[in-house]
Every structure is written in C-alpha cells, then in structure tokens.
Amino acid sequence: xxxxxxxxxxxxxxxxxxxxxxxxxxxxxxxxxxxxxxxxxxxxxxxxxxxxxxxxxxxxxxxxxxxxxxxxxxxxxxxxxxxxxxxxxxxxxxxxxxxxxxxxxxxxxxxxxxxxxxxxxxxxxxxxxxxxxxxxxxxxxxxxxxxxxxxxxxxxxxxxxxxxxxxxxxxxxxxxxxxxxxxxxxxxxxxxxxxxxxxxxxxxxxxxxxxxxxxxxxxxxxxxxxxxxxxxxxxxxxxxxxxxxxxxxxxxxxxxxxxxxxxxxxxxxxxxxxxxxxxxxxxxxxxxxxxxxxxxxxxxxxxxxxxx
Amino acid sequence: xxxxxxxxxxxxxxxxxxxxxxxxxxxxxxxxxxxxxxxxxxxxxxxxxxxxxxxxxxxxxxxxxxxxxxxxxxxxxxxxxxxxxxxxxxxxxxxxxxxxxxxxxxxxxxxxxxxxxxxxxxxxxxxxxxxxxxxxxxxxxxxxxxxxxxxxxxxxxxxxxxxxxxxxxxxxxxxxxxxxxxxxxxxxxxxxxxxxxxxxxxxxxxxxxxxxxxxxxxxxxxxxxxxxxxxxxxxxxxxxxxxxxxxxxxxxxxxxxxxxxxxxxxxxxxxxxxxxxxxxxxxxxxxxxxxxxxxxxxxxxxxxxxxxxxxxxxxxxxxxxxxxxxxxxxxxxxxxxxxxxxxxxxxxxxxxxxxxxxxxxxxxxxxxxxxxxxxxxxxxxxxxxxxxxxxxxxxxxxxxxxxxxxx
Numbered sequence: 120x121x122x123x124x125x126x127x128x129x130x131x132x133x134x135x136x137x138x139x140x141x142x143x144x145x146x147x148x149x150x151x152x153x154x155x156x157x158x159x160x161x162x163x164x165x166x167x168x169x170x171x172x173x174x175x176x177x178x179x180x181x182x183x184x185x186x187x188x189x190x191x192x193x194x195x196x197x198x199x200x201x202x203x204x205x206x207x208x209x210x211x212x213x214x215x216x217x218x219x220x221x222x223x224x225x226x227x228x229x230x231x232x233x234x235x236x237x238x239x240x241x242x243x244x245x246x247x248x249x250x251x252x253x254x255x256x257x258x259x260x261x262x263x264x265x266x267x268x269x270x271x272x273x274x275x276x277x278x279x280x281x282x283x284x285x286x287x288x289x290x291x292x293x294x295x296x297x298x299x300x301x302x303x304x305x306x307x308x309x310x311x312x313x314x315x316x317x318x319x320x321x322x323x324x325x326x327x328x329x330x331x332x333x334x335x336x337x338x339x340x341x342x343x344x345x346x347x348x349x350x351x352x353x354x355x356x357x358x359x360x361x362x363x364x365x366x367x368x369x370x371x372x373x374x375x376x377x378x379x380x381x382x383x384x385x386x387x388x389x390x391x392x393x394x395x396x397x398x399x400x401x402x403x404x405x406x407x408x409x410x411x412x413x414x415x416x417x418x419x420x421x422x423x424x425x426x427x
Numbered sequence: 428x429x430x431x432x433x434x435x436x437x438x439x440x441x442x443x444x445x446x447x448x449x450x451x452x453x454x455x456x457x458x459x460x461x462x463x464x465x466x467x468x469x470x471x472x473x474x475x476x477x478x479x480x481x482x483x484x485x486x487x488x489x490x491x492x493x494x495x496x497x498x499x500x501x502x503x504x505x506x507x508x509x510x511x512x513x514x515x516x517x518x519x520x521x522x523x524x525x526x527x528x529x530x531x532x533x534x535x536x537x538x539x540x541x542x543x544x545x546x547x548x549x550x551x552x553x554x555x556x557x558x559x560x561x562x563x564x565x566x567x568x569x570x571x572x573x574x575x576x577x578x579x580x581x582x583x584x585x586x587x588x589x590x591x592x593x594x595x596x597x598x599x600x601x602x603x604x605x606x607x608x609x610x611x612x613x614x615x616x617x618x619x620x621x622x623x624x625x626x627x628x629x630x631x632x633x634x635x636x637x638x639x640x641x642x643x644x645x646x647x648x649x650x651x652x653x654x655x656x657x658x659x660x661x662x663x664x665x666x667x668x669x670x671x672x673x674x675x676x677x678x679x680x681x682x683x684x685x686x687x688x689x690x691x692x693x694x695x696x697x698x699x700x701x702x703x704x705x706x707x708x709x710x711x712x713x714x715x716x717x718x719x720x721x722x723x724x725x726x727x728x729x730x731x732x733x734x735x736x737x738x739x740x741x742x743x744x745x746x747x748x749x750x751x752x753x754x755x756x757x758x759x760x761x762x763x764x765x766x767x768x769x770x771x772x773x774x775x776x777x778x779x780x781x782x783x784x785x786x787x788x789x790x791x792x793x794x795x796x797x798x799x800x801x802x803x804x805x806x807x808x809x810x811x812x813x814x815x816x817x818x819x820x821x822x823x824x825x826x827x828x829x830x831x832x833x834x
Contacts, residue, residue: 170677172832192679200677206670208437210444222433223678267674 121148123275123306124169129178131164131330138164140330141178146308146323151301153321154310155417161330162310163203166279169308170200182275196224199273203280205260206267209253213244213263216252217270224271238266241296258289265293269300276300278309282316294320314413324413326420333420341416348382350409350418351389356402365399366392372419380418386410430680434688438662439695451658452700456651457707463643463769464712477550479557480516482507487527488610489565492617496561502554518542518554530569531609532596538562568616569595572609637771637800641715644708645795646768649788651704652697652727653762656734657755659693663742664751667834676832686827689742690735697731717798722805726798729812730791733819740826746834767792787818 124146131139139161146152154162167173169180171191180187182194207216217235226234239245242262247255252263265281278297282290297320301307311317317324318338325335334344350372358376369392372380381392386408396403409415442448479502483490497520498504510516521539523529529536540558542551573591576584576598583601584593599606637645666672675685701724708714716723737758741751763769765779766788772780783789794811797803 167677172673172676192681195677195679198677200674202670202674202677204670206674208441208671210441211437219433219437220674220678223430223675223680225429225679227429 122146123148123150123183124152124308125179125181126169127179129165129168129180130176131168131173132176138330139168139175142327142330142332143178144325144332144335146306148306149301149304150322151297151307151309151320153317153324154308154327155312155314155317155324155413156310156327157312160312160327162327163279164330165327166200166277166308166310170198170277171195197274199268199271199276201265201268201276201278201281203283205264207252207260207264210251212249212251213255213266214239214248216263217266220267221270226271234270234272238270241269241299242266243292258285258292261285261289261293265296273305275306276308278307280310280312282311282313290316314417318413326417328421328423334416338413341413342411345411345415345419346382348384348411349386349389350380350411350415351383351386351392352378352380352407352409353393353396353403353405354378355396355404357396361399361401362396365395365401373422430678430684431688431691434675434680434685435691435695438659438689438692441662442659442692442696443699448655452651452655452696453703456647456700456704459647459650460640460643460704460708460712463646464640467638467642467770477501477554478503478505478517479554480505480507480510480519482519482521484524485522485526487525487531489527489530489613490522492613493522493526493561493565496564496617497557500557500561502557515543518551520554520558528596530565531594531599533594564617564621565613568613571616572612575612637773637796640708640712641800642771644704644712644714645792645799646763646770648701648704648708648727649730649766649791649795650759650763650768652700652731653734653768653788654755654759655697655700656693656731657738657741657759658752659696659735660738660741660745660755661748661751663689663739663830664745665748667742667746667832668748673832682827682830686739686823686830690732690739690823693735693738694728694731697735698728701727701731715799717800717802719798719805722808723795723798725805726791726794726808726812726815729815729819730787733787733815733822736819736822736826739830740822743826743829743831762786762788765789771796787815790814 122145124144126145127143129139129142130137142161142165144152154160154165156162164173168175169182169187171187171194174188183197185194187194208219211219214235217238218231221231221234236245239248242265244259244262244266247259252260255263261281265278268276268278276297281297282293285293294316297307297309301322309317309321321338323335323337324341325332326341327333334341348370354377356377359374359379362374362379363371366379366381370382372382374380383389383392389406389408393403393406409418442452479497481494481497481504483494483506494504505516507516507519519541521541523536523538526536526538528534538558540551540555542554573584573595576595577586577591581598581602582593583598584591584595586592595609599609663672666675672685676682680688705716705720705723705727709716738751738755741754745751745754766783766786767775768788772783772789772792775783780789783792790811794808797807797811798805
C-alpha cells in the first residue's frame with residue numbers, strides 16, 4: 120500500500136513542557152490510524168503539527184510525498200481537519216457554514232454547491248441545512264462539524280476526538296461515516312481516549328502518553344504485547360514482600376505494598392491465586408480481572424489506566 | 428485571494444445579521460447627529476438668536492425706540508417685568524429712569540449691561556456691541572433732528588459760534604405740541620434704511636467654527652465608524668476562543684489571508700456605514716458635503732482602514748472578547764473627545780489641538796472640515812490620508828505579527 124503520511128522523530132515543547140517527544144509513525148493510504156491516549160497526552164499537538172498549524176521543534180512530516188516544512192499550503196489543500204471543538208459559525212446555517220469552509224479550500228460555484236449537498240447527505244442533515252447551527256442538537260453540531268472538514272473531499276482526514284460528549288447514536292453515525300471514508304481510499308488519523316472506539320474503528324493504533332508513543336500496531340499485535348494473558352489486580356492489607364513469598368512463581372506486572380498485578384494464562388487460575396493469599400492469612404480488599412484487551416495493553420505499556 | 432474574499436464576505440454577512448450591530452452602526456449615529464446638531468445650533472448656519480432681558484425704568488418714548496432697535500439686532504427681547512417666575516436672566520440691559528428726558532436734554536446717561544457669571548462670554552460681547560450700535564443709531568437720529576430744528580430757526584435750539592445751545596427737551600417744553608412731532612420724526616427715521624452700512628470681512632484665512640449639523644454629522648460619523656471598527660476586534664478573540672480561528676489556520680488560508688480578509692470585511696461594513704451616514708447628512712440634515720464627496724469618502728475609508736487595523740491589534744493582543752469591548756469603549760470615547768468629534772477643534776486650546784493631531788480622529792475631523800466646511804479640495808486632505816494610512820500600517824503590522832491561532 121502507498122504510504123501517505125510519514126512522521127519521523129517529531130518533537131514539540133511549550134516552554135518547559137515537552138508536549139511531543141520523538142514521535143515516529145507512518146500511515147498507508149486508506150488506513151485508519153488511531154491515536155489512543157488520555158487528555159494531555161500530546162494527541163492534539165501532534166494533529167496541530169500534521170495540519171501545519173504548529174511548527175515542530177525538530178523532526179519531519181511528509182504527506183503524499185510533500186514535505187510539510189516547504190509545501191505546507193499544498194498539503195493543507197488535500198487535508199481535512201475535524202477539530203475537537205465545534206468550530207463553526209453559530210449564527211450561519213449549516214449550509215452557509217459548509218459553503219464558507221468549502222470556499223476556503225478553493226471550491227466555488229456549482230462544484231462547491233454540489234459538494235456541500237453531498238456532504239450534507241453523508242451526515243443526514245439535508246433537512247436542517249437552512250437552519251442556524253445554534254439551533255442544532257449537540258449530535259447534529261458534531262455531524263456538521265465533521266462535514267465542514269470533508270466538504271472539499273480531502274485525501275487525508277485528521278479527526279481530533281470527533282465524538283467528544285455526544286450521545287451513542289450520533290457516535291455510531293460518525294464512526295460509520297469515518298469507516299466509509301476509509302473504504303473510499305481516504306487516509307484517516309483518528310485521535311480518541313475511548314478504548315472501544317479505537318478497537319472498533321482503527322486498523323492500527325498508537326498508544327500515546329506524555330508525548331511519547333509507547334506502542335503501536337494492529338489490535339492483535341498490541342494484545343500480543345501482554346502475551347494474550349489475563350491481568351488480575353489485587354488490593355489489600357499486605358506488604359510486597361509477603362505477597363512475593365506467597366506467589367513466588369507468579370508473573371508479576373506490578374507489585375507494591377497493598378497492590379499487585381499478576382498475568383495469568385486464563386481466568387480460572389484466579390481462584391488458585393487468591394486461595395494462596397488467603398491461606399497465608401493476607402487480607403484482600405478487592406480483585407479485578409481483565410481479559411486481554413486494549414485497556415490491559417494501555418495499562419501495561421503506560422503503567423496506568425486510561426481513565427487516570 | 429479566494430480565501431481573503433471568503434473571509435471578508437463571511438465577516439460582513441455576520442455583522443449585518445446582528446440586530447444590535449445594525450442599531451449601533453446605523454441608528455445610534457442618527458440620534459447623536461440630531462442631539463449634538465440641535466445643541467450646537469441646528470442647520471441654519473447663522474448665528475443663533477440670543478435673549479436679552481431689558482429692565483426699563485424709563486417712562487419716555489426713547490427707551491421704547493432703543494428696545495425696537497435692539498430687537499432688530501437678532502435678539503429676543505425679554506422685558507424683565509414679564510420674565511417667567513423662576514427663570515433668571517442671562518444678560519440684562521438696565522435703562523435708567525428719565526432716560527428719554529436726559530437724552531433729549533443732552534445729559535450724561537449710563538446704561539448698564541449686566542451678565543450672569545455662567546453666560547457665554549462671546550455672546551455677552553456681541554450683546555454689548557449690539558447695544559452700542561443701537562444707541563449710535565438713536566443718537567445719530569436725534570442729531571439729525573437737532574440739525575433740522577437749528578436750520579428751521581427754532582428758538583429753543585440754536586448754534587452760536589461753535590456751540591449748540593438749547594436741546595430737544597427744551598424744544599418740547601417751550602413749544603407745546605412739538606413732543607408728538609419729535610416722537611413721530613424719530614420713529615420715521617429709525618425705520619428708514621441706514622444711510623451707511625459697514626461691512627466687515629476677515630483679512631486672510633479666518634478660523635471658521637463649524638456648528639450645528641455641519642459639526643455634529645462629521646463628529647458622529649467619525650465616532651461611530653471608530654466604534655464599529657474597534658468593537659469588531661472582539662470577533663477575532665471570540666473566534667479564537669471558539670476554535671474557529673484555529674480551524675481557519677488549518678485550511679490553506681495563511682495568516683496574511685486571515686488578517687486581510689478580516690480587515691476587508693470590516694472596511695465593507697464601514698463603507699456601508701459611511702455611505703448611509705453621509706447620505707443622511709446631506710438629505711436629512713441638509714449639510715454640505717463640499718466639492719469632492721469622492722475625496723471625503725476616500726478619507727473616511729482610510730480612517731476605517733486605520734481603525735480596522737487597530738481592532739486587529741486589539742484582537743491579537745487580548746484574549747477575551749469582553750476585554751476588547753471594554754478597551755474599545757474606553758479608546759473610542761477618549762479618541763472621539765480628544766479628536767474633536769464632540770466639539771469643534773477650533774474652540775479648544777492650542778495644546779489640546781496638538782493632542783488631537785496625535786490621534787487618527789483629529790486628522791480625520793480636520794480633513795472632513797477642510798472638505799465640507801472650509802471649501803477645500805481633495806489635494807488639501809492628501810496629507811491627512813497619508814497620515815491615516817501610516818497609522819493603519821503600523822497597527823496592522825504589529826497586529827499581524829502578534830496574531831495567534833490558539834488561545
């Protein structure tokens with residue numbers, strides 16, 4: 120497959136804060152590449168650099184064979200960006216907003232009108248096209264916000280948490296649209312902090328935290344990183360040494376006073392693990408079992424849960 | 428260019444859709460023009476009539492003649508005994524007792540012109556001059572009558588050697604029936620056209636003071652174009668806050684396109700406002716637009732460019748729309764007052780005039796009056812246009828350099 124986006128050793132700091140630290144990745148044409156990470160992980164900063172809004176401190180971005188440093192404007196012409204916030208003119212109608220955003224990308228006349236109609240159909244807002252955006256529901260605003268980045272039929276689409284704070288129905292509609300775009304051969308970069316979105320939608324996922332990509336690959340490849348094992352977390356009134364003495368042969372992911380995480384081949388082994396702790400007289404407060412998933416991968420590679 | 432046009436036309440449409448903006452752009456200036464125009468003398472272009480209160484203690488006819496002459500001097504005469512209760516006279520002419528007899532008897536008479544402390548000094552001096560003119564006409568009439576009687580050989584008044592003996596008072600006393608004749612002769616003489624008319628004109632370039640609507644229309648025009656431009660700076664900060672500016676920054680439009688589009692959109696709004704207010708000035712308030720309305724329009728557009736650039740600077744430096752509005756109000760009021768939008772610059776002190784010429788408003792007001800009040804052509808305001816353009820260029824460069832896409 121043709122490589123559409125190549126990013127090498129990207130760095131960006133704001134004063135003392137290093138927002139992005141040496142990120143590298145590549146995305147093929149027609150692929151949906153997800154950035155999964157909590158708020159403040161560096162996703163939006165990366166999107167801002169990919170869209171040419173921010174200049175990296177170091178590193179390079181090549182998109183469709185063009186270097187961002189020298190051909191930023193040409194790159195922006197073939198790129199559609201859907202920002203996290205509803206960045207629209209509230210007082211204008213949905214149609215007028217799309218006419219404006221399409222116009223900014225050089226569309227005009229009948230071509231612009233046709234593209235606007237097509238985009239409105241895509242997100243099922245043709246009926247409300249003449250109403251002011253301020254009268255739309257949250258989900259409709261999200262959809263028209265998505266539309267504004269697609270009206271010029273971009274080859275590359277950057278979506279920065281496009282489903283933030285909307286109802287499940289609207290979210291499903293947006294995810295369907297994104298899948299449809301990829302099936303048309305468009306390249307998509309999708310940032311999210313929803314694990315299930317990344318699992319459902321993305322062909323490949325990069326786990327990002329504190330400005331660093333900790334792991335990347337397909338969902339299967341990432342799950343393989345945790346060895347396809349069940350992760351059992353136990354909290355209670357015990358010391359790390361006591362726990363180690365009892366569970367000496369176990370594969371620890373983490374152990375400290377009052378908390379431990381152990382990898383097991385299957386969940387049936389959990390009973391034996393807890394039995395060992397109880398028979399040694401250790402007090403257990405809580406037990407959590409995680410099947411191999413993106414969540415357990417995130418936990419393993421970043422050392423914390425995504426919702427922390 | 429395509430992106431500039433899109434941004435400009437979008438901004439123009441958004442402004443024109445807003446009801447409050449239309450109120451401030453088109454309707455409030457009309458209210459200000461009317462209020463200040465009427466306060467500073469309306470549209471007559473003539474000196475407004477002042478009121479002169481007369482306290483007449485004389486019971487003769489000459490005081491009545493004097494009062495008639497004063498009434499012809501563009502004054503409303505208000506007799507002190509008919510002054511409405513609670514209303515204090517601004518300036519009062521006191522005619523003493525026995526005024527008629529003393530004047531006819533060639534005795535010294537003292538008239539007092541008393542003016543209130545708060546009254547206009549210039550108007551007081553004009554009243555004093557009017558009283559002197561009226562007395563001069565009255566006295567010259569009496570001298571003419573005296574000459575006539577001397578020539579007729581009246582015994583009660585005659586010239587002996589170089590001196591005049593007797594008086595008109597003596598004539599009325601010694602010749603019964605002459606009082607009525609004299610009164611009639613004086614009345615006839617006073618309504619006769621003046622034999623000599625003195626016309627005074629200024630030598631060289633005089634300082635005309637625009638008044639009435641000729642002053643209020645340009646003042647309000649400049650002030651409200653200034654307000655329209657400065658308040659539009661809040662749009663930039665609001666768009667940055669909402670993420671719209673960031674999204675534009677991710678499009679092929681560069682920073683230069685955004686700044687140019689925003690500025691041109693504002694100038695469109697200002698152009699509509701200028702055309703509307705000048706048309707209102709000409710057709711509703713009947714002011715003169717001078718011999719080069721095109722030059723006037725161009726001067727105002729340059730002013731709009733300068734203030735639009737200042738609004739970009741505000742929008743670039745400030746992060747909150749409310750901050751821009753607050754600073755916009757303070758700046759526009761200060762620049763309007765100091766720049767001569769509220770009162771003619773010709774009536775302020777020299778240092779304040781210097782301050783006015785440090786401001787774009789001062790240059791604009793002066794340029795407008797050169798065109799519409801002092802009869803000059805476009806070439807007379809070319810320096811003004813150049814200065815305003817420079818103001819705009821400096822603001823624009825500073826604003827564009829500082830403009831950020833994100834909060």
